[in-house]
Amino acid sequence: MVNKQLKRLYTFLIFLFLYAPIIILMIFSFNSSKSRGVWTGFTFKWYIELFKNEEVLTALYYTLLVAVLASIISTIIGTFAAIGIHNMTSFKKKVVLNLNYLPVLNPDIVTAVSLMILFRFANIDFGFLTMLLAHITFNIPYVILSILPKLKQLNKHLAEAAMDLGATPFYALRKVIIPEIMPGIVTGALIAFTLSIDDFVISFFTTGPQVTNLSITIYSMARRGINPVINALSTLMFLSVLILLIIINKRTSKDVKHRGDII
Amino acid sequence: MKLKWTSYPYIVWMAIFIIIPLLLILFFSITSGDVFRLGEFQFTLDNFKRFMNPIYLKVLGRSITLALQSTAICFLLGYPMAMIISKAELKKRNAMILLFVVPMWMNFLLRTYAWLTLLGRNGLINYIIKSLGFEPLSLIYNNKAILLGMVYNFLPFMVLPIYSVLIKIDNSLIEAAEDLGASKLEVFTRIILPLSIPGIVSGFTMVFMPAVSTFVISSLLGGGKYMLIGNLVEQQFLWSGDWNFGSAISIVMMIFILISMAIMAKFDEDEKGGGLW
Numbered sequence: 001m002v003n004k005q006l007k008r009l010y011t012f013l014i015f016l017f018l019y020a021p022i023i024i025l026m027i028f029s030f031n032s033s034k035s036r037g038v039w040t041g042f043t044f045k046w047y048i049e050l051f052k053n054e055e056v057l058t059a060l061y062y063t064l065l066v067a068v069l070a071s072i073i074s075t076i077i078g079t080f081a082a083i084g085i086h087n088m089t090s091f092k093k094k095v096v097l098n099l100n101y102l103p104v105l106n107p108d109i110v111t112a113v114s115l116m117i118l119f120r121f122a123n124i125d126f127g128f129l130t131m132l133l134a135h136i137t138f139n140i141p142y143v144i145l146s147i148l149p150k151l152k153q154l155n156k157h158l159a160e161a162a163m164d165l166g167a168t169p170f171y172a173l174r175k176v177i178i179p180e181i182m183p184g185i186v187t188g189a190l191i192a193f194t195l196s197i198d199d200f201v202i203s204f205f206t207t208g209p210q211v212t213n214l215s216i217t218i219y220s221m222a223r224r225g226i227n228p229v230i231n232a233l234s235t236l237m238f239l240s241v242l243i244l245l246i247i248i249n250k251r252t253s254k255d256v257k258h259r260g261d262i263i
Numbered sequence: 264m265k266l267k268w269t270s271y272p273y274i275v276w277m278a279i280f281i282i283i284p285l286l287l288i289l290f291f292s293i294t295s296g297d298v299f300r301l302g303e304f305q306f307t308l309d310n311f312k313r314f315m316n317p318i319y320l321k322v323l324g325r326s327i328t329l330a331l332q333s334t335a336i337c338f339l340l341g342y343p344m345a346m347i348i349s350k351a352e353l354k355k356r357n358a359m360i361l362l363f364v365v366p367m368w369m370n371f372l373l374r375t376y377a378w379l380t381l382l383g384r385n386g387l388i389n390y391i392i393k394s395l396g397f398e399p400l401s402l403i404y405n406n407k408a409i410l411l412g413m414v415y416n417f418l419p420f421m422v423l424p425i426y427s428v429l430i431k432i433d434n435s436l437i438e439a440a441e442d443l444g445a446s447k448l449e450v451f452t453r454i455i456l457p458l459s460i461p462g463i464v465s466g467f468t469m470v471f472m473p474a475v476s477t478f479v480i481s482s483l484l485g486g487g488k489y490m491l492i493g494n495l496v497e498q499q500f501l502w503s504g505d506w507n508f509g510s511a512i513s514i515v516m517m518i519f520i521l522i523s524m525a526i527m528a529k530f531d532e533d534e535k536g537g538g539l540w
Contacts, residue, residue, distance in 0.1 A: 007347050011359070014344050017415065018366050021377030024387070025369075028380065038385065077273050084270020096274065102281055107476030107520065109493050110513045113500050114284030117291060117510075137280040140273060173269075200372055200479060205500065218372045222483055226376060234373050241368045245361070 022238070029231035046232040053229050055217065060233065062128070063213040066203075067196035070135035075189040077136070078143030082184075083177065085144065086151040100141045111138060112205035119206065126208035134206040135196050142195065143188035150184035291510035310511035319495065319512075326492040327519070329406065330475035333413035334421075337470045338463070340414070341421035345462075346455075348422070349429035360426065363419045375412050375483050379403060382411075404486035412480040413470075420469035428462030429455070464531045472520055492516055 029047075033040035050056065085096050103111050115137065119130045154177065162172040178185070200215035207216065218230060292311070296304035313319075348359045366374065381387050382402040389399040402408060432455065440450050478493030485491075490498075492512065499509030 010343060011347055014340065014418075015362060018363070018418070020381060021374045021415075022366060022369055024380050025373065025377045077276065080269040081273030082270075084267050084273070087267050088270070096270070096277075099277055099281060102285070105472075105520075105524070106285075107472060107493075107516060109476050109478065109496055110288070110517055111284075113496060113509060113513055114288045115280065116500065117287045117506065118280070118284040121287065133280065137276070140276070144273075194368070198367070198370060215370060215372055218370060218376065219479070222372070222376055226373075230373065234369055238369045242365065245365070249361075 025231050026235045026238075029228060029235045031228065034225075034228060046228040047236075050229040050232045050236075053227070056214075056227070056229055056233060059212050059214045059217040062131075062211055063197060063215075066128075066132055066135055066213065067193050069132055070139055070196045071189050071192035074136045074139035074143050074192050075185060078140045078188060078192075079147060079178070079181075079185055081140065082144045082147035082151060082181075083173070086148065100144055102141075103138050104141050104145070108138075108201040109205075112202045115202070116205045126206065127211045128207075131203055131207040131211060131213075134202050135199065138199075138202060139192035139195060142191045143185075146188040146191060147181055147184040150181040154180050288510045288513055291507050292514045293511075295507055310508050311515075313508060314511055314515060322490055322495055323492050323515070323519075325406075325490075326475050329410060329413065329491065330471050333410055333417065333474045334467055334470045336410070336414050337418050337421040338466065341418055341466065342425060342463075345422045345425040345429055348426055356430075360423070363422055367419065371416055372479060372483070375416065375480055378408075378412060378415070378484065382408065403484055406485075408484040409481050409491075412484045413474045413477070416480065417470040417474060420473075421466040424465040424469065425459060425462040428459045432458050461531055464527050468524060468527050471523060475520065476516060 027039075030042050030044070031039055032043040032045070085093055085100075088096065112134070115130075115134045119126060119133075124130055158180065159172045159176050162176045163169065167175065198215070199213075200219060203213050204216055204219065207213070212220075214230075214233075218226065221227060221230065293306055293308065294304045295307045295309060348356055351359065379386070383389070384399060384401070384403075386402070388402065393399055436454055436458075437450055440454050445453065476493050478491060478497045481491045481494055482497075492515075496509050496512050496516070499505045499512065503509075
């Protein structure tokens with residue numbers, strides 16, 4: 001059928017558009033010349049140099065450190081906040097949820113400059129702490145938004161039953177509610193981690209000269225020419241995410257099959 | 264169970280890091296002078312008046328035009344794509360959606376920068392053009408390059424929401440329409456398209472908003488020559504140090520985004536109200 005061929009071609013072109021830059025980037029991480037655009041031969045030297053390049057390694061260290069800390073802290077605050085918001089009266093709930101939407105709906109740059117003004121006002125030195133606080137701030141709303149639907153699905157009599165049987169509210173929270181909403185918590189934490197790793201705009205405005213993450217390093221390199229070690233690093237990061245994804249996918253599909261067998 | 268108190272830490276956090284900073288922006292936008300030394304500032308509307316200058320209005324106009332254009336292109340490219348994916352079989356469908364999400368895990372600055380390798384003076388596309396015997400084209404550092412960067416970065420934000428609405432459409436509605444004699448085009452314009460409006464609305468907002476406020480894409484692909492409103496804010500805060508004017512521009516940007524979201528929300532509601540029946 002012509003129609004089917006057309007659809008295939010269209011899909012192919014769209015995916016080519018999405019992946020062309022990524023493929024180019026990966027290919028050029030093996031290029032022996034430093035200049036982009038000219039292929040001069042195959043080499044692994046950028047991968048070796050990557051582990052000697054202090055600028056890039058420091059940036060990677062801060063990127064990962066901020067992402068891990070920000071996602072853990074925002075998941076904890078966000079989980080408790082979501083449980084609290086779920087139990088609020090409808091008017092208060094509406095107000096808090098609307099305020100919670102602000103950082104999601106506001107352009108990144110507005111959130112960034114507003115935090116920059118705040119930190120300057122509070123006289124905090126720009127650096128690791130300010131960047132971490134900013135990341136936590138823009139992560140929490142996403143954590144809450146991914147947990148709330150799970151709380152809505154939760155049978156509210158479960159916690160009541162636990163408490164009738166003698167559990168304290170905190171014990172019921174820990175043993176009944178949290179395990180039930182775990183998928184939402186995990187999703188929230190993953191979203192927070194990804195957002196944090198990929199963030200540029202908010203970090204750019206809220207960090208000091210000593211602390212830079214990968215995005216900021218890439219942005220400042222773009223003016224003087226990107227060092228190919230960055231290509232090497234991104235190739236490694238991209239491939240590790242891809243492999244992780246394939247493993248997760250395989251395992252969940254196996255789970256589904258397994259469950260299907262039992263039923 | 265009363266567990267309201269668990270949200271109190273976040274409410275305090277929200278007050279400090281969300282509400283106060285936004286009030287500070289508002290405060291900066293309507294004052295002048297040295298705000299950090301209390302008592303040495305005055306209330307004024309000069310910052311907004313200054314923005315009424317044709318130079319800045321032109322920047323605002325360019326940002327809105329480019330954002331609207333990129334939203335339209337994303338829609339035209341993304342809608343057919345979302346339809347193709349939604350009609351594929353389950354396994355293929357999930358794989359294709361995953362393929363749309365995966366690029367987002369590579370740093371977006373780097374992906375945008377990679378276009379320079381493709382489009383640059385000595386880039387791959389010009390290499391092909393030259394080897395065919397034509398003059399090389401200047402493909403970067405212009406409005407079209409910025410547009411390309413926007414479409415490239417935000418296309419998934421259009422495809423994913425439309426897709427998630429399309430797969431929920433009840434197939435029996437389409438079958439019923441076909442049974443009653445509707446042509447393929449009629450099924451599309453009178454059933455599928457109206458039912459997918461919520462997805463289109465969220466797609467539009469998710470593309471338009473980051474596009475109108477970006478400064479990264481324009482400074483990477485526009486070469487600093489083509490300024491957008493985001494670049495203007497960046498410049499005021501990081502280089503000129505005029506935070507009052509920068510805050511005023513941010514407020515203008517927020518107002519535009521609020522207006523466009525209100526329009527979108529209205530559109531969504533209208534459709535829910537009586538579009539279908």
